[in-house]
Amino acid sequence: MARTVTEGFPIKSFAGITIITNLLSSTSNYYSYESRNIKYIVMHYTGNSSDTAKANANYFHSGSRGASAHYFVDENTCYQSVALNNAAWAVGGTSHYKHKDCRNLNSVNIEMCCSGGHVVSKKTISNAAYLCAELCKHLDISAGNVDTYVLRHYDVWDKSCPAQWANDNSQGWADFKEMVKRILNGSEGLTVTQYEELKSEIAGLKKAIEEIKPKIYRYMDNNMPEWAKPTVQKLMDRGIISGVADNCLDLSNDLLRLIVINDRAGLYD
Ligand SMILES: [Zn+2]
Structure with a gap:
């Protein structure tokens, strides 16, 4: 499964956020193609203590940075930095790949910004899930294929990225993929925020029941x-x-x- 992508900026908005495209990466930070076959979506975090999509777009806008990504997402905004037909330098740079197939050439890369303490906030994760789901639709990745074609940088090679999801049984990562699937299935009567609230209420109830259960x-x-x-x-x-x-x-x-x-x-x- 792969989709030939020629259009550089096919996604205009998601979850009420307009993707800003006026601060593109310098051409010295990625490989240029007329079109390319895209199979995978790879999730990253910027790793800074706290930053914004705009600050990242600005950083890559000038100069040779030796790296790049297609999208930067924070709590309120999204900047596209590299056109989809071009291959960002996001998952390369190692001879020890964990993933046998996913590389810069066949992937779209989303960077999530941090909201303090090097942590990606729930709001940013939710935004990234909506962007990821839009890309899935564009690349013909169905909910049933999310587990195969939506990856972490950590899955491609052994980099701790995104750090808060970088272990083999990460609940946060599982939750993220469920969120993407739910958006794709369109079966969500609840928004992601409502779903999160409901989930934590249920967890609270379970705990309360546990406490009053006769021993x-x-x-x-x-x-x-x-x-x-x-x-x-x-x-x-x-x-x-x-x-x-x-x-x-x-x-x-x-x-x-x-x-x-x-x-x-x-x-x-
Ligand atoms: Zn990464």
Whole structure:
């Protein structure tokens, strides 16, 4: 699956953000082509503590930087720096590729800007997901193919980029791809922000339920409080309590307290 791209600036806007194209990279920072076959979309972060799309576009606008990317996205804006028919210098520069196929020549590269502490904010990630989804549509990458054709720099070679997603089981990366798929499926009755809010509310509820769930002690193990063990042992030794069916004690916290109180009152002496 690959799409021949001749148009340099096919995406005009996404999620209400107009892509600005008046601060293009110097031609000394990328390979120029009339057209090229694009298969992959690769996600990056700028790695600066805090920066903007405009500042990055400006940096690459003049001089030989030895690197480049097609898009820079921050919380409110997006600059396209390199036309899509040209190959940005974004995932090259190593002889130790992790990915067997993705290279500068067949990829589109999106840089996410940082919002302080070298971290890409949720807002920027959400914007990047919408841009990524627009590019998927343009490149005929369906939701079912996102896992194959949307990559991190970290997947192409072992670079910690984007740093906050650069490990093999990154939840943030999985969430990002789910966001892109949801946008592509068009099945989102919720905006990404609403979805995130709902997700954190559900997580909060789960935690609250966990906290009010009555504690049941099934065995005399590390789980059982030390203060209860002598009494439970005593009653087990005398055959007064024993595990039912599969030898579980199934003592609730209240029951545990009650038998210990009784024991201390001398009822089992
Ligand atoms: Zn990168």
